[in-house]
Amino acid sequence: VYDVPYLVNRIRMIMSDADTARxxxxxxxxxxxxxxxxxxxxxxxxxxxxxxxDYLQLYKKHAGQVEQSYSLDYIxxxxxxxxxxxxxxxxxxxxxxxxxxFIRYSRQDTKLLYLMNRKLDYIxxxxxxxxxxxxxxxxxxxxxxxxxxxVINEIHEWGEVVFDKREHPESDGAAGAWVQDPVTGLQxxxxxxxxxxxxxxxxxxxxxxxxxIVGQIRQTYTQSFIDERIELQRQKSHAxxxxxxxxxxxxxxxxxxxxxxxxxxxxDILVVxxxxxxxxxxxxxxxxxxxxxxxxxxxISANGTLFDRSGRGVIPTILTRWYTERQLMQxxxxxxxxxxxxxxxxxxxxxxxxHMNAELNGFxxxxxxxxxxxxxxxxxxxxxxxxxDNPDYASARAAYWKMMQQIRKILLNSxxxxxxxxxxxxxxxxxxxxxxxxxRSITKHMASTINEVLxxxxxxxxxxxxxxxxxxxxxxxxxxxxxxxVDFDWNVRENVIDLYLAVGEKVSESFxxxxxxxxxxxxxxxxxxxxxxxxxxxxxxxxxxxxxxxLKYWEDGFRLDTKGKPGSLKAMGVEIKRSDTPKYIQVFLxxxxxxLLCGMGEVELREKVKVFKRNFVNxxxxxxxxxxxxxxxxxxxxxxxxxxxxx
Numbered sequence: 001v002y003d004v005p006y007l008v009n010r011i012r013m014i015m016s017d018a019d020t021a022r023x024x025x026x027x028x029x030x031x032x033x034x035x036x037x038x039x040x041x042x043x044x045x046x047x048x049x050x051x052x053x054d055y056l057q058l059y060k061k062h063a064g065q066v067e068q069s070y071s072l073d074y075i076x077x078x079x080x081x082x083x084x085x086x087x088x089x090x091x092x093x094x095x096x097x098x099x100x101x102f103i104r105y106s107r108q109d110t111k112l113l114y115l116m117n118r119k120l121d122y123i124x125x126x127x128x129x130x131x132x133x134x135x136x137x138x139x140x141x142x143x144x145x146x147x148x149x150x151v152i153n154e155i156h157e158w159g160e161v162v163f164d165k166r167e168h169p170e171s172d173g174a175a176g177a178w179v180q181d182p183v184t185g186l187q188x189x190x191x192x193x194x195x196x197x198x199x200x201x202x203x204x205x206x207x208x209x210x211x212x213i214v215g216q217i218r219q220t221y222t223q224s225f226i227d228e229r230i231e232l233q234r235q236k237s238h239a240x241x242x243x244x245x246x247x248x249x250x251x252x253x254x255x256x257x258x259x260x261x262x263x264x265x266x267x268d269i270l271v272v273x274x275x276x277x278x279x280x281x282x283x284x285x286x287x288x289x290x291x292x293x294x295x296x297x298x299x300i301s302a303n304g305t306l307f308d309r310s311g312r313g314v315i316p317t318i319l320t321r322w323y324t325e326r327q328l329m330q331x332x333x334x335x336x337x338x339x340x341x342x343x344x345x346x347x348x349x350x351x352x353x354x355h356m357n358a359e360l361n362g363f364x365x366x367x368x369x370x371x372x373x374x375x376x377x378x379x380x381x382x383x384x385x386x387x388x389d390n391p392d393y394a395s396a397r398a399a400y401w402k403m404m405q406q407i408r409k410i411l412l413n414s415x416x417x418x419x420x421x422x423x424x425x426x427x428x429x430x431x432x433x434x435x436x437x438x439x440r441s442i443t444k445h446m447a448s449t450i451n452e453v454l455x456x457x458x459x460x461x462x463x464x465x466x467x468x469x470x471x472x473x474x475x476x477x478x479x480x481x482x483x484x485x486v487d488f489d490w491n492v493r494e495n496v497i498d499l500y501l502a503v504g505e506k507v508s509e510s511f512x513x514x515x516x517x518x519x520x521x522x523x524x525x526x527x528x529x530x531x532x533x534x535x536x537x538x539x540x541x542x543x544x545x546x547x548x549x550x551l552k553y554w555e556d557g558f559r560l561d562t563k564g565k566p567g568s569l570k571a572m573g574v575e576i577k578r579s580d581t582p583k584y585i586q587v588f589l590x591x592x593x594x595x596l597l598c599g600m601g602e603v604e605l606r607e608k609v610k611v612f613k614r615n616f617v618n619x620x621x622x623x624x625x626x627x628x629x630x631x632x633x634x635x636x637x638x639x640x641x642x643x644x645x646x647x
Contacts (some may be wrong), residue, residue: 008020022204025048026049030048038081038596058122059120061141072113085108087101119399123401125403127408135149144423147411152165175250175253177439177471179468179469183466183542186596189477189536190475190538193504194472194534195443198439198442199416201528203316203319203415204525207309207316207525208434209316213305214275216304219257223472229249230249252462254441255440256304259300268284269281303430303433305434318415318497329408331360332368332401333401335351336397337395338351339378339394340395345559349385350383350385353366376394416435439470439471444460445510445514450466450473464480466540488573493561497536508532534556535553540600549568551598552570566594571590571593574593593620595608
């Protein structure tokens with residue numbers, strides 16, 4: 001939004017309007033267009049036949065967090081370790097008085113972008129994505145058009161046509177993800193079990209797709225329940241413009257009340273609205289017998305939506321392809337790290353022939369690497385294991401495949417979001433809410449099973465459960481084992497890891513039967529739902545929902561407490577991760593939190609704070625400011641000058 005208009009207008013002014021055609025193909029000239037830049041309409045140009053991408057926008061899309069600054073100097077330093085060339089005054093003075101420094105300044109800016117892209121490879125990534133899904137590169141910056149095109153292409157490959165977009169009436173807010181209130185305070189020996197791509201897996205397991213919907217249980221009971229909770233909110237609210245909190249209203253429910261009545265074989269009357277326009281009344285018990293009949297191909301979601309699983313659905317099919325690709329990419333991340341041979345642990349370096357020939361989704365490691373990493377050369381060393389001949393290159397490729405699998409994860413999870421976007425051709429509130437509520441039911445079952453394995457009680461709260469959020473559950477068996485007198489050595493971390501890995505395996509084994517008895521997926525489709533141990537931490541501090549810190553010493557098969565380090569900090573929602581917290585405050589708070597989680601006592605922690613406060617008092621005043629992001633500044637300034645106030 002800055003460089004392109006500057007270059008076009010500068011060339012037009014210094015050279016000629018005709019020379020601007022050199023930006024384009026076919027002797028065309030740049031076409032002016034208006035774009036939104038954080039709430040402000042700004043003018044730029046579109047190059048005919050050529051594409052330009054804003055690397056700042058690419059970085060924001062993939063960074064996964066809000067940065068305290070988006071200047072090239074800050075982001076370049078963070079990604080590459082290099083910075084812009086500093087200067088005093090302005091560029092005009094620099095050009096006229098220190099021309100060599102001006103050239104060095106310009107070259108360094110270009111070099112920073114080059115180094116960033118060499119490491120992040122975002123341009124190549126979007127180019128590949130555009131070609132793979134048959135869209136323009138600019139389309140890959142969004143989600144709805146990209147995902148809609150991918151689904152349409154899949155349907156066309158089947159030799160079928162796609163239905164037209166439909167108008168949808170306004171509706172209330174849909175149910176959101178489940179977030180449990182944590183057991184606050186310090187916790188020890190924490191395990192985190194995570195569901196693999198929960199929402200995409202739920203869609204695949206139930207074969208949810210717009211064209212596979214056959215009916216919907218009318219949500220009379222559920223709507224009445226939600227209306228009552230919204231009315232309670234209204235009565236407690238003192239706001240003039242009351243806005244319902246649907247997430248809070250849905251909080252106690254893990255499925256629609258109608259679904260629960262079916263599973264419990266209730267005698268209450270339910271109304272089923274079929275897609276052909278017909279409706280019928282039945283009891284929960286009778287509907288259960290219809291759906292769960294051994295010859296039935298009907299699946300019921302936690303939303304009470306009925307799907308036909310006898311045929312393929314376009315959305316589950318494309319999700320399966322993306323999921324399979326992501327699994328192979330995830331393995332590639334581990335493989336490249338292992339082949340680099342840089343770990344301090346012997347069993348995390350190199351692969352023997354047995355591991356090289358291990359198969360996943362139809363590919364052995366050797367076959368997949370030969371096809372997708374032809375420039376990664378392997379050598380067999382004296383220990384009989386295979387390694388990359390260039391360890392640094394293998395490490396770089398591990399980072400690349402980590403990004404690629406993350407993009408697949410974004411696509412997988414974005415499809416669910418697109419299904420809830422009214423501008424998407426495949427939008428259907430029933431489908432979106434089926435995914436969310438089914439996901440809530442699955443996560444509740446996972447928490448209950450963790451408790452059952454470690455305490456004998458099937459309950460999603462209490463016992464060993466500490467916290468749950470969307471697709472993951474955190475727990476600790478230490479207090480329970482000590483209270484029950486269980487003979488277990490918590491000082492040996494390998495023991496803890498093995499115990500929690502076994503719990504994860506038990507959870508995974510429980511899904512096929514749970515999915516079949518709850519949704520009639522069939523045991524084979526029930527196996528699509530899978531979970532595993534992701535993290536083990538020595539200690540954690542839990543403050544409230546989405547605010548906690550855990551000191552990890554094991555993650556995804558790798559030890560983090562190596563080379564004298566206590567582990568790695570996983571922080572969520574605390575000040576050390578907030579973009580409006582100054583960097584030096586972030587560093588201090590992170591050090592303080594890690595010290596607490598490493599077992600430092602109250603006296604030592606207080607002394608740390610006192611020392612920091614003394615140093616803080618003596619800092620220059622201007623260094624104590626808090627970075628702020630200002631949106632619509634130009635528009636607000638114009639409004640203030642016009643009216644004397646800002647809305």
